[in-house]
Amino acid sequence: MTFKAHWENVYSTQVPEEVGWYAPHLRTSLALINGTGVSKEARIIDVGGGASTLVDDLLDAGFAHLTILDLAKVALPQVRSRLAERAAKVQWIEGDITNIDLPPGYYDVWHDRAVFHFLIEGESRKRYVNQMRRALKGRGHIIIATFAPEAPPKCSGLDVMRYSLEQLHKELGKDFILHEHKKELHVTPGGVKQMYLYCRFQKPA
Numbered sequence: 136m137t138f139k140a141h142w143e144n145v146y147s148t149q150v151p152e153e154v155g156w157y158a159p160h161l162r163t164s165l166a167l168i169n170g171t172g173v174s175k176e177a178r179i180i181d182v183g184g185g186a187s188t189l190v191d192d193l194l195d196a197g198f199a200h201l202t203i204l205d206l207a208k209v210a211l212p213q214v215r216s217r218l219a220e221r222a223a224k225v226q227w228i229e230g231d232i233t234n235i236d237l238p239p240g241y242y243d244v245w246h247d248r249a250v251f252h253f254l255i256e257g258e259s260r261k262r263y264v265n266q267m268r269r270a271l272k273g274r275g276h277i278i279i280a281t282f283a284p285e286a287p288p289k290c291s292g293l294d295v296m297r298y299s300l301e302q303l304h305k306e307l308g309k310d311f312i313l314h315e316h317k318k319e320l321h322v323t324p325g326g327v328k329q330m331y332l333y334c335r336f337q338k339p340a
């Protein structure tokens with residue numbers, strides 16, 4: 136099964152509140168986005184946003200330029216129907232972050248919760264990082280959450296990479312400036328404990 140088929144199947148067979156990574160609100164992501172100090176006009180992309188409620192909360196907070204990108208075609212209409220008429224304020228992109236064409240130097244904030252850690256091949260990680268570097272503006276912000284070393288080796292039945300702060304920083308590039316980091320325990324709806332590492336970095340000017 137391809138990765139795309141895996142994710143299409145997940146969103147076709149499970150309601151958003153049942154998936155392992157579900158949280159009613161992505162509070163830590165929201166706090167880190169607020170920590171960037173960007174204005175409500177900032178261009179924010181949620182990479183692999185899936186059916187998460189981050190977009191709902193960012194719209195509530197008044198952010199005006201949101202993009203949700205996901206590999207799974209099935210996930211996006213689920214969020215659009217939840218948002219009803221507010222969905223028109225959001226840009227929706229179906230695609231693979233490792234090979235889609237994003238506009239260069241465009242985004243102020245790059246958010247990724249539980250996506251980068253699925254890239255177990257070095258080549259895919261390289262493409263992801265190149266994409267991020269290219270699509271972000273100078274001094275743009277990166278909010279990224281991956282499994283930490285003490286998390287299980289799989290997520291959604293797929294092998295994942297688990298990162299210490301040092302490993303993640305090295306993988307993304309040591310020239311990115313680290314502003315904040317924290318670990319947070321997530322307990323899945325099925326009771327599995329998953330330790331996440333959240334980081335806020337900034338691209339150099």
Ligand SMILES: C[S@@+](CC[C@H](N)C(=O)[O-])C[C@H]1O[C@@H](n2cnc3c(N)ncnc32)[C@H](O)[C@@H]1O
Nearest residue numbers: 142156183184185187205206207231232248249
């Ligand atoms: C574990 S879920 C996390 C969803 C969301 N970020 C959250 O925290 O609720 C991983 C998401 O990444 C998407 N995804 C996986 N690989 C991807 C890729 N290469 N490009 C874009 N999206 C991807 C999946 O479809 C899925 O929605």
